[in-house]
Structures are given as structure tokens and as C-alpha cells.
Amino acid sequence: MNLIQSDLKYIWHPCSQMKDYEELAPIIIDHAKGLYIYDTQNKPYADVVSSWWCNLLGHCNERISDAIKQQLDKLEHVIFANFSHTPAINLCERLSKKIPKGLTKFFFTDNGSSAIEAAMKMSFQYHYQTGNPQKKKFMALSDAYHGETLGALSVGGVDLYSEIYKPLLLDIVRIEGPDCYRCKYGNFRDYCNAECFENAEKAFEKYGYETSAFLVEPLVQAAAGMKIYPPAYLKKLRNCCNTYNVHLIADEIAVGYGRTGKMFACEHAQISPDIMCLSKGLTGGYMPMALAVTTDTIFNAFYADYNDGKAFMHSHTYCGNPLACSAALEVLNILDEEDILEKAKLNGEYFHTLIQETFSNHPYIGDIRNIGLINAIELVQDPSNKKSFESKKRIGYEVYKEALKMGVLLRPLGDVIYFNPPLIIEKKDMDLVTQVCRSAIKNILE
């Protein structure tokens, strides 16, 4: 049996209709370097989705690989209750200098969803232990994405992922979130005062008293199709959370680590959340690890004699894994020593201009949105009335397959094609992937 046959015999791939693999066989990747992943025939694919948004500094980055190799022969893993190690300690010390002020305590988990779960439990338990046991609800935006485990899926608002599980999910206060492309107030993304926040205000008035936390993806609802909204919304949200004693949980799993042009998206709004969740870019895309970072105020509500029963009795076997921590630490070294955020900013400006030039006035592109190095184009049937294609046509998926033939990995979100490349992408590669995307859309639609 060849590799593809064996793959299909044994492996159930994530987020896939396995029947699609009859037509598009799994692409077996043999090795990778920088922006490129190479299949077993040595065909390169430009990975402009950073392998699910986690690859931050290119594949097989020598510095990160070396850091892991060094750590590997010293300590591979150790129980993290009562025990600790240098990579974890150094990582937290370094991150504490970069993270928005007030975030001082680092809780480790081993993937993004589990960081969200930890944050939700932490928030609920905080209120329970500070005299507000009625605070049991969570608020979240329409089109939110916070992961796939049941708690995280509950706060998510993308039906594609959660619809069927509704009977199993927590009851959430769902707030109609910003939708700048189809703004109901007739505003424009870059010139508005987040009038749509009134939906959240009403929800706070009604449910604020019984709400534990509001979860939000700062500035970019990524899985929803890279929906970008203005910082003004976050500022208002921070204020409202303060008024109603509701925690603000910032899910920076996708947007943290320079993706939006700043280290953390919250910085655009100059706000600090009560809990910030990090993963994906955290280890440069090398190892599964996540963090829920919180404040002294929350931490102190758990600090008591053991028999008071206030401890946070939450753990994951692989939390604080030393290999992952050493990768994460090296990522910070590289960001600092190689001035990566500054380079990413310049790359972002170049890429945005290029995308704008290539795709504006295109007969099937309704919206071009951009922040930092994230660029997205929304394919629609008719830009004049913003009408989407029938979802059955799977236009985005067709464009994806076409671009793959030409060696570019552009896995879309519905009919939104996006670019979310490693921060170190080069100009020639931005030129290449934009051209391939242009041709792929042409071949499918024109």
C-alpha cells in the first residue's frame, strides 16, 4: 500500500468531510523550511495560513529547533504540581514584560481550547469565592470562535462547528457582534465609534448581574472569516465589564504574537483583560501549549489554607512541558533579537498594498480586510449588494484546490480567502501567493 492509501485506511483527519479525500487525496508532507512545506515528490507549497495560524517564524527555524534539541537531552517532561523548571520560569518572566499590564499570573494548559476552559472555570470560581455565586453565565459574540471542547464550543458562535452539539452546550448570552462589511449602521470600519456595541450594553443591563465573564477575540474574529472590527469596540467592552463586575477574557490565541502588527491585539485598544489566553504563535508552531494569564486580583481569591477548598484544582498532564517552554522562550528571543515585529509591520504594509492593488474592483470580491499581516478577501456573487454565493457551491473550497495545484496553501473559511503567513514572509513570496490567488480565482470564477 502506498502512503496515501494507508493514511486513508487509518486516519480520521480533523475538520474534514473524509469523503472529500476521494477527490483530493491527503498531501503527504515530508519536510519544510521557512514559508514552504514540501510533499514526498518534493513539490513545494507556500504555507500562507501558517499551518493553522501557529507557525510564526517559518518552518524548521534553526534557532527554535536548536533550543528544543538542547532541552531534549536535559529534561523532556515533569509533573508541574510542586515541581517546576527553568524554561517555564524564564518564559513567564520574559512574557510578563510584554503582556498588557496587570496580567501577572501564568496558568499553563496544553492547547487553545483547554486554555479557554481554564479561563472560564477560573472566572466562575473567582466569583463564587468572592460572594457572587449567581455569576454563572458567559457572554460571547455572534460568530465567535474559542475552540472545540464543550465549554469552548459553547461560547463559540459559528454554527458550522457547534450547531449539532447544542443540546450538550452551556446556555450563553449571545450578543450580536460587529459586522463591519455588512454594517447595519451604515458605518465604515476605520471611521466609527462602535455604535453596534449597544447590543452588548443591553445584554449587560439584563444579564450583567449573573454573568461571570465576556469572552472575545480582540479585533479579529478569525475563524468567522477574519472579520475585523475597530478597537473602539474593545474599549467600550472593557468599561462595561468593569461596571458590571464581569471578567473580560481576551482570546488572543489566534491574534496574539504580532499577527495584528502589535504583540497583542488588545494593545490597539490600550486595554488589559482580566484573563488572556495564548497559544498558536506561543511556541512558534512547534509544540502544543497554551496559557491563561490572569491578574493578582483573581489569583488572590484562590489563595487560602488548603482546607478552605479554594484552590484551582485544574490540571493537564502535559501542562508546562519543558520542550514547549524552551521553544516559546526561543520565540521571544528571536522576536527581540531579530526585530521581528518591526519587520512584520513593514511586511504587513507591503502585503496590504499588494492585495489592495490586485483585488480592488474585482467582479467577485466584496470586501478586502486587513490588519497587520492578516489579509482577507471575501468572495461574493455580487459586490453591489454583498450577496454571498450559495454555500453549496463551495467557491472557497474550489479556489483552494486550484491554488494547491499551483503550490499555494490558502485554506479558506467558507468563501473568505485569507493570508495569515509567518511574520518573516519575504516580498517575493507575497508577490507569488497573491498572483497565484488571483489566477486561482480567475480559473474558478471567470
Ligand SMILES: *Cc1c(COP(=O)(O)O)cnc(C)c1O
Ligand atoms: C485555534 C483557536 C482556539 C482553539 O485552540 P486549539 O489549540 O485549536 O484548541 C481558540 N480560540 C481561537 C481564537 C483560535 O483561533
